[in-house]
Amino acid sequence: MTAARRKVPFGSRWLVISSVCLWLAAIVGVQTKAAAVESGAGISAAASDSSAVQAQKPAAVKPSSPAAKLVGEDTCLTCHEPVKEGYFKSKHHIALDARTPGAKQSCETCHGPGSEHAEDPTGTSLKDFKKLPADEINATCTTCHNRGQHAAWDSSTHANRGVACTSCHSVHNAVSDTAQLKEKTQMQLCANCHRDKVAKLDRSGHMPVREGKMQCSSCHNTHGSTNAKMLRVGDTIAGLCTSCHVEKRGPFLWEHAPGSEGCTTCHDPHGSQNERMLVAKLPILCQRCHVSTRHPSTIYDSGVLKSSNRLFARSCVTCHSQIHGSNHAAGQFFLR
Numbered sequence: 001m002t003a004a005r006r007k008v009p010f011g012s013r014w015l016v017i018s019s020v021c022l023w024l025a026a027i028v029g030v031q032t033k034a035a036a037v038e039s040g041a042g043i044s045a046a047a048s049d050s051s052a053v054q055a056q057k058p059a060a061v062k063p064s065s066p067a068a069k070l071v072g073e074d075t076c077l078t079c080h081e082p083v084k085e086g087y088f089k090s091k092h093h094i095a096l097d098a099r100t101p102g103a104k105q106s107c108e109t110c111h112g113p114g115s116e117h118a119e120d121p122t123g124t125s126l127k128d129f130k131k132l133p134a135d136e137i138n139a140t141c142t143t144c145h146n147r148g149q150h151a152a153w154d155s156s157t158h159a160n161r162g163v164a165c166t167s168c169h170s171v172h173n174a175v176s177d178t179a180q181l182k183e184k185t186q187m188q189l190c191a192n193c194h195r196d197k198v199a200k201l202d203r204s205g206h207m208p209v210r211e212g213k214m215q216c217s218s219c220h221n222t223h224g225s226t227n228a229k230m231l232r233v234g235d236t237i238a239g240l241c242t243s244c245h246v247e248k249r250g251p252f253l254w255e256h257a258p259g260s261e262g263c264t265t266c267h268d269p270h271g272s273q274n275e276r277m278l279v280a281k282l283p284i285l286c287q288r289c290h291v292s293t294r295h296p297s298t299i300y301d302s303g304v305l306k307s308s309n310r311l312f313a314r315s316c317v318t319c320h321s322q323i324h325g326s327n328h329a330a331g332q333f334f335l336r
Helices: 010-056 073-077 081-087 107-111 116-120 134-141 184-189 193-199 235-243 257-263
Strands: none
Touching: 073 184, 081 235
């Protein structure tokens, strides 16, 4: 027979259970407090880091307000001495000309009143033409440059494509002798964008631009015109070319169709490997249209190659000398 189990009084069991519960509650409380302390430390550290970043971040620069007043050129030059030399050498500083900034408010004519900027140079900014969008730069320049060759700027190809006046010109650091360009010559400046056109200038054919007898603006008004390709004169390409080549102008009794259509049908005005800046060598150029005439259709026909005078001298125009048009009664074939 097994021994009788020892009975534990009910009060003792309740005491043990209560002690265990209190012990578990104490452990949970300690862990919760530790977590709260760590969390609070993290928040404090994050707040501290955020404050440090904000302290390091520079204050926002604001533009001058309409209430700003003029302070004069001398005040500007107390800080901006390095830009003085270029500005003083430019036409903008000619005070005897009433149209120039030098005769008006000098620096503040373009950059705006400088009183607020003088009081707080780091917190208040004037017009900075290195940072302004093209439209704002051009609007400032055209307040004065709005007549003559600049009259059509707003409708020009350059303006429509977001080119700013300061893309080509510099008031303070001009490199050229004229027009305050950013490059030594106009051709070097235009080559920054129009590489395909300027590359043609180095071809072997006679090219007045390469020889310094002309420049890009001899034919094009870079500030805009009412003609195609921003041409300086005439209503057509032929109109521009004949402003110099007057003997080709006409009207002729006998018109040559390519001449009526445009000079660039046969000539490349930016340069060519062929004489007279032709787009192809003679007689190949003529045979682009005259594929079947009284002459053999090609100089390479059997029996013609050794005898054809189209291989020598000026080829087709040896006989058809008035190829641009003729006023002679018998000039139907441009022979005279």
